[in-house]
Amino acid sequence: MAVAPQPDSAAPPPPLAARAARISVSATSTVLAEADRLRAAGRDLVDFGVGEPDFSTPEHIREAGLEALRAGFTRYTPTPGLAELRAAVAAAHARDFGSNYPPADALVTVGGKQALFNAVSVLVDHGDEVILPAPYWVSFLDQIRYAGGVPVVVPAREERGFTLDLADIERALTPRTKLILLNSPANPSGALLPPAFFAGVLDLCRRRGLWLLSDECYAKFVYDDQPYSVGAEPAARDRVVLAGSLSKTYVMTGWRIGYALGPAPVIAAMLKVQSHSTSNATSFAQKAAIAALTGTQAPLAAMLAEFRRRRDLIVQGLRAIPGVRCVLPRGAFYAYPNVADLLGRPGGPQTTLEFSARLLQDQGVVTVPGEAFGTAAHLRFSYAVPEPAIREGLRRLAAFSALLK
Numbered sequence: 459m460a461v462a463p464q465p466d467s468a469a470p471p472p473p474l475a476a477r478a479a480r481i482s483v484s485a486t487s488t489v490l491a492e493a494d495r496l497r498a499a500g501r502d503l504v505d506f507g508v509g510e511p512d513f514s515t516p517e518h519i520r521e522a523g524l525e526a527l528r529a530g531f532t533r534y535t536p537t538p539g540l541a542e543l544r545a546a547v548a549a550a551h552a553r554d555f556g557s558n559y560p561p562a563d564a565l566v567t568v569g570g571k572q573a574l575f576n577a578v579s580v581l582v583d584h585g586d587e588v589i590l591p592a593p594y595w596v597s598f599l600d601q602i603r604y605a606g607g608v609p610v611v612v613p614a615r616e617e618r619g620f621t622l623d624l625a626d627i628e629r630a631l632t633p634r635t636k637l638i639l640l641n642s643p644a645n646p647s648g649a650l651l652p653p654a655f656f657a658g659v660l661d662l663c664r665r666r667g668l669w670l671l672s673d674e675c676y677a678k679f680v681y682d683d684q685p686y687s688v689g690a691e692p693a694a695r696d697r698v699v700l701a702g703s704l705s706k707t708y709v710m711t712g713w714r715i716g717y718a719l720g721p722a723p724v725i726a727a728m729l730k731v732q733s734h735s736t737s738n739a740t741s742f743a744q745k746a747a748i749a750a751l752t753g754t755q756a757p758l759a760a761m762l763a764e765f766r767r768r769r770d771l772i773v774q775g776l777r778a779i780p781g782v783r784c785v786l787p788r789g790a791f792y793a794y795p796n797v798a799d800l801l802g803r804p805g806g807p808q809t810t811l812e813f814s815a816r817l818l819q820d821q822g823v824v825t826v827p828g829e830a831f832g833t834a835a836h837l838r839f840s841y842a843v844p845e846p847a848i849r850e851g852l853r854r855l856a857a858f859s860a861l862l863k
């Protein structure tokens with residue numbers, strides 16, 4: 459008869475894989491969890507922490523998803539996505555940015571995040587260095603580390619709208635550099651990297667034998683410029699992997715549809731990773747995505763017009779607060795003001811982590827501290843928030859800051 463082992467004689471389980479210890483829960487979620495706790499306790503919050511548009515998925519997109527469900531379209535799809543959706547991804551990218559990808563070079567993923575994850579998995583080996591401008595979206599850092607790579611953080615120049623010079627990147631290259639990861643417009647700074655910069659980086663990648671991974675999650679969220687994709691450069695075809703997302707553009711964050719466009723061998727390798735992890739993106743969400751990409755773009759235009767107004771409002775309001783400086787974000791939906799002048803006062807917050815925590819406790823204003831994005835003097839404000847809330851949040855921030863004087 460089998461005897462159950464005594465609990466105290468059992469060998470302990472082995473440690474978790476080292477790769478799990480190399481990454482952490484994003485600082486963004488920590489702040490947002492505290493905000494959730496306060497909200498549940500009845501606090502009246504102004505929430506600038508949100509990373510998604512405060513609109514609904516447009517009706518015709520939801521209808522397409524419902525129609526697919528009603529028709530029983532609920533089974534596995536091909537791993538790279540429905541052929542019709544891959545064609546729609548390539549066609550929409552050509553329409554929006556002037557690129558020329560064949561549908562076969564499009565991979566449909568579970569959100570833009572999986573496109574990035576798959577790409578980093580197949581491009582980055584243990585010890586490979588990846589150039590990453592700061593401030594960065596925190597998932598870039600942890601995806602690189604998870605793959606065993608080494609992020610080489612290159613500070614962007616705040617005085618120039620958080621852009622970089624090519625020389626800044628060139629100086630950071632070593633024989634171990636494998637990949638340059640760019641995100642424009644950027645989360646959290648709203649920085650827009652100009653086409654000439656991308657062309658220079660692409661040239662650098664060709665000369666030095668590197669990959670370029672470009673996260674285009676916010677590519678349509680530009681307010682003063684034409685949308686741009688490095689994927690439209692002819693020299694990009696064998697060098698660049700694009701990670702795109704329908705999440706923000708079509709207010710589809712919960713549907714989890716993204717895509718990658720890139721050189722056939724990279725897409726084929728990414729497909730292998732996906733085939734052993736998520737298989738395919740959700741079947742009926744793919745049908746909704748086809749409607750999003752091929753249908754009317756009017757809801758997007760209306761949302762962008764609203765975001766432009768809010769951007770101007772929040773930047774103007776932030777700049778009016780003594781001690782706060784703010785570069786004009788040219789894209790995405792975040793402002794990234796510098797509050798260095800308000801830190802370090804006796805009895806006041808010493809870091810933006812503390813600033814953000816006290817602003818939340820004292821005034822009920824949710825922000826994300828710059829530490830989460832690799833800079834020490836900033837706070838991220840999402841303006842995916844209605845105008846009256848923006849005004850109220852600015853009023854509370856001004857009151858909080860005045861007490862620090």
Ligand SMILES: Cc1ncc(COP(=O)(O)O)c(C=O)c1O
Binds near residue numbers: 711
């Ligand atoms: C810079 C950036 N890239 C990619 C994503 C991924 O978005 P999703 O996975 O929802 O498509 C996000 C989401 O916040 C983001 O901010």
